[in-house]
Amino acid sequence: MSPPPPPVLSVSGLTSGYGEVPVVRDISIEVGASEIVTIIGPNGAGKSTVLKAIFGLLRTWDGQVQLDGTSITGLPPERLVRQGIGYVPQTENIFSSLTIRENLAIGGFTRATGLAERIDWVFALFPVLAERPNERASRLSGGQRQTLAIGRALMLEPRLLMLDEPSASLSPIMLQTVFENVVEINRRGTAILMVEQNARQALSISHRGYVLANGINRLTGPAADLLASDEVRRLYLGE
Amino acid sequence: MASTTATRQREAVDPSVRCGQWLNAWAPWIVILGLGGWAAVARTDQFVVGIIIGTLYALAAVGLTMIYGITNVPHFAHGDSMMMAAYLAFLVFAGAVLGAGDGDAVLPINVAMLPGATERIWEFSFGYGLILALVIGVLLMIPVYLAIDRVVYQRLARMGAGTAILAVASLGVAITIRGAMLMVWGPTSRRYTTGIRDTIQIPGLPRIVADQFFILVVAIGLTVAAYVVLYRTTLGTTMRAAADNPDLARASGIDTAVTRRWTWIIGGGLTAVAGILLALQSQLTPELGFVLLLPIFAAMILGGIGNPFGAFLGGLIVGVVGEVSVSLGIISPGYKTGVAFVVLIVVILFRPRGLFGAKA
Numbered sequence: 001m002s003p004p005p006p007p008v009l010s011v012s013g014l015t016s017g018y019g020e021v022p023v024v025r026d027i028s029i030e031v032g033a034s035e036i037v038t039i040i041g042p043n044g045a046g047k048s049t050v051l052k053a054i055f056g057l058l059r060t061w062d063g064q065v066q067l068d069g070t071s072i073t074g075l076p077p078e079r080l081v082r083q084g085i086g087y088v089p090q091t092e093n094i095f096s097s098l099t100i101r102e103n104l105a106i107g108g109f110t111r112a113t114g115l116a117e118r119i120d121w122v123f124a125l126f127p128v129l130a131e132r133p134n135e136r137a138s139r140l141s142g143g144q145r146q147t148l149a150i151g152r153a154l155m156l157e158p159r160l161l162m163l164d165e166p167s168a169s170l171s172p173i174m175l176q177t178v179f180e181n182v183v184e185i186n187r188r189g190t191a192i193l194m195v196e197q198n199a200r201q202a203l204s205i206s207h208r209g210y211v212l213a214n215g216i217n218r219l220t221g222p223a224a225d226l227l228a229s230d231e232v233r234r235l236y237l238g239e
Numbered sequence: 240m241a242s243t244t245a246t247r248q249r250e251a252v253d254p255s256v257r258c259g260q261w262l263n264a265w266a267p268w269i270v271i272l273g274l275g276g277w278a279a280v281a282r283t284d285q286f287v288v289g290i291i292i293g294t295l296y297a298l299a300a301v302g303l304t305m306i307y308g309i310t311n312v313p314h315f316a317h318g319d320s321m322m323m324a325a326y327l328a329f330l331v332f333a334g335a336v337l338g339a340g341d342g343d344a345v346l347p348i349n350v351a352m353l354p355g356a357t358e359r360i361w362e363f364s365f366g367y368g369l370i371l372a373l374v375i376g377v378l379l380m381i382p383v384y385l386a387i388d389r390v391v392y393q394r395l396a397r398m399g400a401g402t403a404i405l406a407v408a409s410l411g412v413a414i415t416i417r418g419a420m421l422m423v424w425g426p427t428s429r430r431y432t433t434g435i436r437d438t439i440q441i442p443g444l445p446r447i448v449a450d451q452f453f454i455l456v457v458a459i460g461l462t463v464a465a466y467v468v469l470y471r472t473t474l475g476t477t478m479r480a481a482a483d484n485p486d487l488a489r490a491s492g493i494d495t496a497v498t499r500r501w502t503w504i505i506g507g508g509l510t511a512v513a514g515i516l517l518a519l520q521s522q523l524t525p526e527l528g529f530v531l532l533l534p535i536f537a538a539m540i541l542g543g544i545g546n547p548f549g550a551f552l553g554g555l556i557v558g559v560v561g562e563v564s565v566s567l568g569i570i571s572p573g574y575k576t577g578v579a580f581v582v583l584i585v586v587i588l589f590r591p592r593g594l595f596g597a598k599a
Contacts, residue, residue: 057486057489076489078492081491094484097482097545098476102476102479106480107491109493
């Protein structure tokens with residue numbers, strides 16, 4: 001048997017927060033090259049904080065973050081994007097005064113060559129965006145906005161895509177579409193680290209999951225095991 | 240199928256709501272075109288003067304709205320920085336500063352000394368020397384903007400200062416600039432050129448001073464150039480993106496520090512040109528800046544903060560309304576700026592986001 005490939009993302013002992021108070025403590029997460037990994041947990045558990053700290057939007061107080069074995073601890077977002085991490089915030093994740101095409105162009109502008117091809121590639125992946133490319137993003141529906149936000153983050157063909165609650169405030173049908181998109185993006189070779197309230201649906205498309213509570217890592221395991229675990233079902237899936 | 244469903248949904252909307260949406264979209268245009276058309280016909284002379292003054296307000300307001308939108312600094316030093324640019328151009332042109340005694344000390348190097356620099360071009364009251372001084376004045380003013388941003392605004396922003404603190408700080412910058420100009424050039428008014436100002440006749444227009452025609456052409460040309468940069472180049476798109484959503488801009492790999500610098504260079508440059516042209520149109524005093532501040536802010540808010548096109552139109556409206564209302568004889572010229580504020584208040588009452596603002 002060949003040894004497993006090294007993880008794309010490796011977080012160990014991460015502590016971060018706002019102001020003086022740590023929100024998450026001693027978090028360790030790994031995302032493999034072809035994996036979808038989901039972080040679940042109750043409101044206020046610090047799920048989004050983990051993503052923001054990895055992406056350099058919050059200062060890392062302690063711990064290490066590695067991308068493909070290289071330390072990226074404390075690097076600012078504009079550097080991490082160039083290193084191959086895409087990030088989709090939960091809210092305000094599009095430029096609403098820009099057109100759809102401009103949103104995608106901004107997503108990919110750090111690499112000028114092949115920009116038009118990559119925009120076409122995203123249009124092919126999400127045909128709904130190609131219908132009116134010069135429409136202002138503010139006129140899109142909630143689901144279309146989420147699609148555009150993910151499309152923007154894909155413009156640099158990241159190795160790791162981090163999604164902060166992609167299903168928040170979406171209708172059940174749109175939620176289905178967004179999750180199908182996530183699976184499709186992963187199938188094309190992008191690792192996914194996702195934070196989700198919709199724990200059951202998110203775990204059902206994931207390879208592995210982490211359960212966060214009160215800022216610490218409570219449980220880890222294959223997604224199927226977490227879905228079957230009595231503790232997870234009782235505490236986080238509302239059964 | 241999808242389109243038929245969409246049509247049906249649209250038909251189901253309450254007619255009064257649809258009427259409201261329609262009015263919301265078109266009412267500003269109808270009012271502007273209606274009043275503007277009336278003024279253009281009934282008060283042609285004042286209308287044209289208003290347009291000329293308005294293009295200068297517009298140029299400065301475009302700079303202001305870019306700076307406010309992208310750096311979040313409500314730049315109350317905007318008027319005084321215009322005035323400073325005008326004085327810098329004056330220094331380059333005439334080389335004169337306040338002397339130790341009564342008169343001016345004239346520096347040994349100035350543009351007016353160049354051969355033929357003051358020979359009048361066409362019907363204008365100035366020669367190529369003034370145009371050169373304008374360009375150099377703007378180039379001198381841009382580093383001043385960058386320095387003020389780095390020393391004052393960026394430092395405060397890093398310390399977590401909000402809009403109110405930045406506003407007060409910019410007021411401090413304004414007072415500092417005015418004080419410095421008073422020290423160097425004194426309170427008396429100055430002019431770039433003293434000769435007779437020829438008027439020209441452009442078909443279909445009343446006679447205007449040739450210099451005003453120059454101002455009109457430069458102001459409109461620069462606004463078009465700014466529009467092209469903002470809406471047709473990658474730099475402009477990144478600037479608009481940074482103004483729209485700074486965090487997401489960083490998450491897209493935009494270096495917001497670079498964007499910020501370009502905002503000051505372009506926005507500040509436009510403002511500096513506006514200041515110099517305004518001093519050419521009237522005269523140069525240290526009080527020029529404060530007088531300008533209110534109409535420029537009115538123009539920006541009228542157009543919707545962060546929208547360069549709106550700011551340009553806002554500037555024209557403020558200029559025309561001021562000139563035309565005075566010509567009606569109802570109010571005295573001293574209240575010219577006040578009229579612009581009445582318009583501003585009425586617009587904000589009905590449209591809090593301004594005429595063309597993206598969000599409320």
